[in-house]
Amino acid sequence: GAVVSQHPSWVICKSGTSVKIECRSLDFQATTMFWYRQFPKQSLMLMATSNEGSKATYEQGVEKDKFLINHASLTLSTLTVTSAHPEDSSFYICSARAFGMATEAFFGQGTRLTVV
Amino acid sequence: AQSVTQPDIHITVSEGASLELRCNYSYGATPYLFWYVQSPGQGLQLLLKYFSGDTLVQGIKGFEAEFKRSQSSFNLRKPSVHWSDAAEYFCAVESNFGNEKLTFGTGTRLTIIP
Numbered sequence: 001g002a003v004v005s006q007h008p009s010w011v012i013c014k015s016g017t018s019v020k021i022e023c024r025s026l027d028f029q030a031t032t033m034f035w036y037r038q039f040p041k042q043s044l045m046l047m048a049t050s051n052e053g054s055k056a057t058y059e060q061g062v063e064k065d066k067f068l069i070n071h072a073s074l075t076l077s078t079l080t081v082t083s084a085h086p087e088d089s090s091f092y093i094c095s096a097r098a099f100g101m102a103t104e105a106f107f108g109q110g111t112r113l114t115v116v
Numbered sequence: 117a118q119s120v121t122q123p124d125i126h127i128t129v130s131e132g133a134s135l136e137l138r139c140n141y142s143y144g145a146t147p148y149l150f151w152y153v154q155s156p157g158q159g160l161q162l163l164l165k166y167f168s169g170d171t172l173v174q175g176i177k178g179f180e181a182e183f184k185r186s187q188s189s190f191n192l193r194k195p196s197v198h199w200s201d202a203a204e205y206f207c208a209v210e211s212n213f214g215n216e217k218l219t220f221g222t223g224t225r226l227t228i229i230p
């Protein structure tokens with residue numbers, strides 16, 4: 001199957017700083033990328049959907065100024081957690097899909113963010 | 117809005133025993149249905165998917181799932197589990213008009229005992 005690479009796998013940052021997470025589709029063009037947040041022992045919560053070249057669509061309750069999403073190319077989307085606080089600590093997962101219906105989403109390996 | 121219910125939070129089975137993980141969905145029509153597996157600290161791997169056609173679908177690692185429209189269910193089965201199957205399993209649905217959003221169930225944690 002197709003490969004989605006997420007980087008970094010884990011990151012520790014100080015409260016108040018920003019951290020960027022990258023999501024790359026390595027062998028296909030991802031017209032749509034999704035960002036999820038997963039709390040310990042819970043399901044995945046969709047944060048936002050991004051389409052290449054346009055603004056991301058955020059789910060209700062997700063602060064778009066705090067979680068900046070950029071999808072500047074067909075193979076790269078980034079999530080920047082701005083002014084991070086300890087409550088932002090979580091596991092963040094991206095997924096990517098190629099154009100067309102009935103195609104599966106491929107997931108990155110996730111990023112464990114710890115804000116201290 | 118679509119929703120997914122996985123009634124079993126945690127299941128423990130003996131190695132070599134059969135397995136069934138339950139998944140029920142709520143949606144106005146027949147959605148696209150998926151089962152994913154997640155190992156600790158990892159992303160998700162697709163086990164199998166149902167879009168249309170034969171209601172019994174085969175997946176990787178010896179898993180299969182059966183779509184039952186009358187019960188709005190898509191239960192995952194494996195005839196004989198291996199210790200390496202211990203993981204978190206998520207059922208997911210997507211609307212069949214292609215909005216591409218996946219809605220996940222709360223997951224079922226599978227523990228395998230020797």
